[in-house]
Amino acid sequence: MRRIICLTVMNRPGVLNRVTNLFSKRNYNIESISVGHSELEGMSRITCVIHVEDEKASEQITKQLNKQIDVIKVTDITDQSIVARELALIKVQSTPQTRNELYSLIEPFRASVIDVSKESMVIQITGESEKIEAFIELISPYGIKELARTGTTAFPRGTQRSAPPKQVSIL
Amino acid sequence: MLQGAALPEVKAENTRSITGSDLLLDALEREGVEVIFGYPGGAVLPIYDKIYSSKILHVLPRHEQGGIHAAEGYARISGKPGVVIATSGPGATNIVTGLADAMMDSLPLVVFTGQVATGVIGTDAFQEADVLGITTPITKYNYQVRKAEDIPKIVKEAFYIASSGRPGPVLIDIPKDIAAAPAEMQEEAEIHLPGYQPTKHPNYLQIRKLIEAVSKAKKPVILAGAGVLHAKAMHALKAYAEQQKLPVIHTLLGLGGFPAEHPLFIGMAGMHGCYTANMALSQCDLLINIGARFDDRLTGNLKHFAPHASVAHIDIDPAEIGKNVETLIPIVADAKEALQELVNGEGKPPVHDEWMKQLEEWQEEFPYHYDQTSLEVKPQKAMELIHSFTNGEAIVVTDVGQHQMWAAQYYRFNEANRWVTSGGLGTMGFGLPASIGAQLADPKRNVIAVLGDGGFQMCTQELAVIREMNLPIKIVVLNNQALGMVRQWQEIFYDSRFSHSKFSSQPSFVKLAEAYDIKGVLIDTKEQAENELKHLLTCNEPVLIDLRIDPNENVFPMIAPGKGLHEMEGVKP
Ligand SMILES: Cc1ncc(C[n+]2csc(CCOP(=O)(O)OP(=O)(O)O)c2C)c(N)n1
Ligand SMILES: [Mg+2]
Numbered sequence: 200m201r202r203i204i205c206l207t208v209m210n211r212p213g214v215l216n217r218v219t220n221l222f223s224k225r226n227y228n229i230e231s232i233s234v235g236h237s238e239l240e241g242m243s244r245i246t247c248v249i250h251v252e253d254e255k256a257s258e259q260i261t262k263q264l265n266k267q268i269d270v271i272k273v274t275d276i277t278d279q280s281i282v283a284r285e286l287a288l289i290k291v292q293s294t295p296q297t298r299n300e301l302y303s304l305i306e307p308f309r310a311s312v313i314d315v316s317k318e319s320m321v322i323q324i325t326g327e328s329e330k331i332e333a334f335i336e337l338i339s340p341y342g343i344k345e346l347a348r349t350g351t352t353a354f355p356r357g358t359q360r361s362a363p364p365k366q367v368s369i370l
Numbered sequence: 371m372l373q374g375a376a377l378p379e380v381k382a383e384n385t386r387s388i389t390g391s392d393l394l395l396d397a398l399e400r401e402g403v404e405v406i407f408g409y410p411g412g413a414v415l416p417i418y419d420k421i422y423s424s425k426i427l428h429v430l431p432r433h434e435q436g437g438i439h440a441a442e443g444y445a446r447i448s449g450k451p452g453v454v455i456a457t458s459g460p461g462a463t464n465i466v467t468g469l470a471d472a473m474m475d476s477l478p479l480v481v482f483t484g485q486v487a488t489g490v491i492g493t494d495a496f497q498e499a500d501v502l503g504i505t506t507p508i509t510k511y512n513y514q515v516r517k518a519e520d521i522p523k524i525v526k527e528a529f530y531i532a533s534s535g536r537p538g539p540v541l542i543d544i545p546k547d548i549a550a551a552p553a554e555m556q557e558e559a560e561i562h563l564p565g566y567q568p569t570k571h572p573n574y575l576q577i578r579k580l581i582e583a584v585s586k587a588k589k590p591v592i593l594a595g596a597g598v599l600h601a602k603a604m605h606a607l608k609a610y611a612e613q614q615k616l617p618v619i620h621t622l623l624g625l626g627g628f629p630a631e632h633p634l635f636i637g638m639a640g641m642h643g644c645y646t647a648n649m650a651l652s653q654c655d656l657l658i659n660i661g662a663r664f665d666d667r668l669t670g671n672l673k674h675f676a677p678h679a680s681v682a683h684i685d686i687d688p689a690e691i692g693k694n695v696e697t698l699i700p701i702v703a704d705a706k707e708a709l710q711e712l713v714n715g716e717g718k719p720p721v722h723d724e725w726m727k728q729l730e731e732w733q734e735e736f737p738y739h740y741d742q743t744s745l746e747v748k749p750q751k752a753m754e755l756i757h758s759f760t761n762g763e764a765i766v767v768t769d770v771g772q773h774q775m776w777a778a779q780y781y782r783f784n785e786a787n788r789w790v791t792s793g794g795l796g797t798m799g800f801g802l803p804a805s806i807g808a809q810l811a812d813p814k815r816n817v818i819a820v821l822g823d824g825g826f827q828m829c830t831q832e833l834a835v836i837r838e839m840n841l842p843i844k845i846v847v848l849n850n851q852a853l854g855m856v857r858q859w860q861e862i863f864y865d866s867r868f869s870h871s872k873f874s875s876q877p878s879f880v881k882l883a884e885a886y887d888i889k890g891v892l893i894d895t896k897e898q899a900e901n902e903l904k905h906l907l908t909c910n911e912p913v914l915i916d917l918r919i920d921p922n923e924n925v926f927p928m929i930a931p932g933k934g935l936h937e938m939e940g941v942k943p
Contacts, residue, residue: 209565212514216506224507255692262689268511268531271565 201230202257202277203353206245207237209269217267218245227251227260231285231350242271246352248328276355283353287331288313289322292342301341308334319344327351390518391420391549393556394482397525398426400558403453405429405444405810407437411457412497413484416549429810429839432831434461436803438468439829442477443767443807446790449602451478451532452807458484458546459497463504467797469539470508474794475623476600478537480528485514487547501543510538515545518553527561535568536687537600568686572703572711579699580658580682581717584614587656589678589725592618593639596793597661597685597705598627604786606709607660608632614719617729619647621662622778623793630762630782636729640668641929642775645736646729648927648935651676656720659683661705664694665794674934684708738779739926739943746920747896749773749848752903753780756818756846759904764816765790765808769801769825772854775925777820787812799828802845806832809841816844818907823849823876833886836912844907845914847879850921858924883914894918 208214215234222229230248237244251257257275264273293301293315301320305312310324324334328351335346394417398406405427410418421428431437434456441452456465462483472479486495505512511531513524521544528540584590598607604627611618611634618628619636628635637644639651648670651657657679662668669675672694682699683691691700701708740750753776756764766781767790768774774791783789790808792800805819826847836843850857856871883890891906893899893915906913926940 213502213506213512216503220506259689259693266687266689268563268566 200251200253200257202249202251202260202275203281203283203351204247204249204257204261204264205274205276205354206247206264206270207239207272208243208245208267209271210236210241210243211269214243214267214269215245217269218247218264221263221267222247222249222260225260225263227256231348233350233352235352244352246350248351274355276353280356280359281353282356283327283351284325285328285331285349285351286323286325287335287346287348289324289335289338289343290319290345291322291338292318292344293320294318297341301338304334304337310334387552388555389416389420389549390515390521390544390551390553391417393518393521393553394525394544394549395420395424395426396555397522397559398453399424401525401529402450406453406455407431407441407444407807408455409434409437409457409461411461411484413458413486413546414455414461414482414544414549416546417455417482417484417544427810429806429835431803431806432834433829434464435467435799436806436829436832436835438465438479438481439471439797439800439803440807440810440832440835441479441481442468442472442475442800443790443804444811445472445477445479445807446804447765447787447808447811449600449787451480451529454479454481456481456483457497458486458501459499462499462501462543466504466508467795467799469505469541471792471795471797471800472539473508473510475792476537476596477539478532479539480525480532481539481541483541483543484549485543485545488516488545489547491545501541505541508539509541510536512541512543514543515548518548518551519556521553522556522559523561526559527563530561531563531566535566569688569702570686570704570707572684572701572708574711576699576701577708577711577715580701581712581715583656583680583682583699584616584658584720585718587720588722589654590614590616590656590658590720590722591636591650591654592616592658592660593621593651593662594618594624594627594660595621595662596623596627598624599661599786601661601686601705601707602786603660603704603706603709604628606706606713609713610709613713614717615722615726616658616720617650617726619650621665621668621793622791624662625778625789626783626786629784631784636733638778639935641670642779642925642927643668644738644779645927645938645941646732648929648938649732650729652934652936654679657681659685660709661685663690666694669694670929670935670937671932674936736941740923741943744920745896747894747899747917749776749850749919749923750780751896752846752848752899752917752919753777753820755899755903756820756907757781759907760816760818764788764818764907765812767791767801767805767808767817767819769821770796770798770855771822771825772850772858772923772925773820773822773848776848798822798825801825802829803832805843805845806835806839806841809843816908817842819843819845821845821847822854823847823851823873823879824853826879830882833883833888833914837886837888841912842910843912845883845912847914847916849876849879849916849918850923851876852921854921854923855925861924862928863930879914879916888912888914890914890916892916892918
């Protein structure tokens, strides 16, 4: 199962190394990891998307992450109401003949063209991973020359519809 | 020892200014460090210049691996962090095994490594190694110092992290220019670790749940691990077990947490544990784990582990709870605090006469056994003699292999801090240097290093330290002229194809000891062992005893890989 885990960490040297090391040491499968500053000075936010066998495995990951000295907070937000976004840049082959066709695909996805040359154009798209995947599938027949994805970054919505956030550790 | 904020003594001829290394030694003195296990080299020369005039005892092992194992032995017995210094590059990589060992067995260490100067880090400079990268997975935490002024704070944090919560090794990498950089003495540093707040106090509701479960249990049992020792919870454990009349089982590393001679003590469980302990785990209906991590050598095949039991688990590390075994009552806490709460709860003791009777019957019918009629020295007999000649009061340090299991089975520990062994990592070469640290931590107590002839040869060089410091350690090499534990597995699981597990030649250990100016004695009959061991084990000088044991002896009972605890082999003669 796919889980989205959010971490708040102290912005210290080596912290990302410790987090990724933990994934490889414990043989966890990461789909993506995205890191950047948070609203708090000296703190960064990490969003990891992982694949695990069951809830038990994801609980174990959460606990192991929580144990790290520089990790302030860990939440598995998969079951919460969240906003999750990913950005992708796609360089796709385009000729004067196909360009218009491509534009017509781009529009419904609210993607944008940020660079155009004779043989290609660069499209930027943001959204949930599924949307990005659907778009990539759609335009791949035109010939994707380069593709870069940032991985998901996410956090819980202001108002939670359903159950309260999952308790991480048993204190 | 320096008091308060006093500056380190500056010798008359030493008029150089205060540097990062001064801050380092000052910080160590503030932590009350008594002994450093260190080995010099280029990158730590500025630090060693300050050690030259420091009052802290410095022990020079003959290999950095020996140094860090000695620090582990010291930490295990004293309960205080062991302090290690190694130089950059090869010095640092030589301590990797010890870090992994300490990480596995939750031993507090504060380890300093030299590093090349900041200006050349990342250029593959002479003796540069990416020590942070190498040690990240095998340390509880690690630092690289970027500014000399940060040293006091970092050292203080390191000691706090190493010794609190679930203890473990912390490494501090110090570039040479930082160690030599001018710096100013500082006031007491303050630590700032917002992401690290170990939970010590148990959740009241979970404690009530456990009290309730105990009162209803028909077949309850306590499994006590090394967490009991780390938390200094021995008295609380005894009080609780006695109040509730609960039988107690130990893990390999927990030995000594509960008195072996106590009527409620069952014995050690696990791969080479006793029949009753393993059967009790297999058949109990309530399993109370206190500070053990359900390691695979303890549980055997998890599918068959404690199949009828509700599991309660008290651990300071929340990540251990539910990691391997489904847990009904999780209690994140310091073992001592949790046990005190349990005692204060004054729950109704269980009605479990039949269970206790069953345990007693097993004890009587299936004790550890060996051929007592043999004229050869049986290793089990040797351990019984060692136990009786030291009144069961010595510190026993072992290496890894068959001898380790015989020591665990036959030396009955009645007190804590008498047992030093490498459990989680199973590190050969650990025993001899660890005995040095153990002796330094408890100078008056008799220290017996029970080693295999294989593992002894992995860190033999530390005999030099034993002589140099005149440590009256009794080294007993249980010599079966083989890598006995490997030989045993090959005999049982590989059709006796003894691939590289028997030594075809060996040095004379007696002469080797003599070369280090240590008394060496060869013993090869049971009669000789009975007559001579007592004197050798109680004299006040270092001795090496090359004790020739039956080379074909195996450790039993034994649980084959993949089998459950109830599927022991070799239970009966
Ligand atoms: C560093 C290291 N290498 C290899 C092993 C694998 N190993 C476990 S026990 C053992 C045999 C130890 O032989 P010896 O020290 O003579 O002890 P004995 O089993 O004979 O009592 C070996 C090779 C290990 N535990 N540690
Ligand atoms: Mg041997």
